[in-house]
Amino acid sequence: MSIHDFIKKIKNHEIDIVEHTYKLIEECKEINKEYNYLNTISEDLALNSAREIKIQLKQKNKNIKNKKLLGVAVSVKDAICVKDVETTAGSKILKNYKPLFDAFVIQKVREEGGIIIGKTSQDEFGFGGFSVNVGIGFKVPKNPFDIDRSCGGSSGGAAGLSQKLSNHIALGESTGGSIVEPASFCGVYGLCPTYGRVSRYGLIDFANSLDKIGPIGKNIEDVALLMSVISGYDKNDSTSLNTKNENYESHLKKPVKGMKIGIIKEAFGQGVEREVEKNVYNGIEELEEEGAKAEEISLELPIRYGIGTYYMIATSEASTNLAKYCGMRYGATEKLEGSFNEYFTKVRSSNFGDEAKRRIILGTFARMAGYRDAFYLKAMKVRTLMIQEYKKAFKKFDALVSPTASILPPKFEDIEKLSPLQHYMIDVMTVSPNVAGLPHLNVPVELECS
């Protein structure tokens, strides 16, 4: 059943929303036993929302029939604030943090009758591509097709749950590929919007000039639906784009005939697994059969220098953002003793995981006097060149195609052997569109099982 049909049945009283939500929560608990997709299941909040909808339907409230997400379960990446629901961004330093407000996207989901079912697991603060860099005390989510493999990251829980749970759409978040890459590993659709299209108000920052909230779902219709709900101008986010709202669903039926598609030359060949390459080419062929015109284009700068540019920008911004976690006002605390610096150091050293510490150190280094010009500022300048290169490409093409990830989901035992730099390389296809603020979409083409 599509989500559209589901909503129709809710509106026509063919499905009892409270009963349905109760069963769905039980299903989440069952899935979570094996796959660890949810850090928190917000059972009370979900059931209360369902009861509220039931009452309004009974009272034949006029507005209720116009709600775009009526009764639809929405999971939320743990980096997005939901009022009174534990929100940790996957970090021990935010354990027990219950926000006093809803993020902009959560307000929108609630206004449209969506039901928040819980907070999905992720790499700590989004620092990873395999969801194995979870914070101290958190569980690693597993691939829905093979529990010995990664479900990708950092929105790993969101992507895995999208594959496993029907009548559900996920809110993910991306800084360098964290929506599309896990979507690819879990065989679902993921849309990372243009920077500024969706408000970041209430998102726990990783890197302010890169972070974007976007939908992940089993069908492209679901993704378009949630995107239409969450996009739009927000005065509380100074980087929010003040442009006309789009109805994303209206684009779904448009033919691809006549579309010009650029195949990124450097995204194929060396370092790309044969099955990945084969299936992406098959996908391109399908588009050509529908009348799209595909042609190769060289984009050397984004593919060759994307990782360096991205990691210098992302870690620099992350190191300043994470400076606020110091055991005061909210989040983890320790016994108050010693000087300011001794206390802050104690709280931070015992609550951040390894990857968070590495990125704080990398970013602090890249911004330090003596190194700033060679690393931080250099990366910001290369970003300008990258944006120019993409602008040139989009004069000729309507869309660009590459694999989302160069490899199939790896086994956990193989991920363990990777150095942090090798781990960073998983983002090679996705970091540059993020650096340039470009929207990108994961489209599943084939399921490869080995």
Place this chain on the structure above:
Amino acid sequence: MEVDRKLLEHVAEVARLKLTEREINKFLPQLKEALEFFSQLKEINTDNVKPSFQPVELKNAMREDREEECLSQDDALSLTEHKKDGYFKGPRAV
């Protein structure tokens, strides 16, 4: 550029992190490897290129200087155990 133990400990201190012996031995070669790789950016000529601190062009977003509703004092204090007489309580300053 020499990334050594001294530099690592200095950067960690600036970032208010105290690394254990285990962490220093683990992180040092990892950070060396990463920074050497990121140094490849110097191959790109960026003379006369302006930095892009944001991916899209933005204008200053200002609002009128008017009072707006904000968190109540009780709410603001509700998320920590370290508080006293309506204030946040921190470690000693002097």
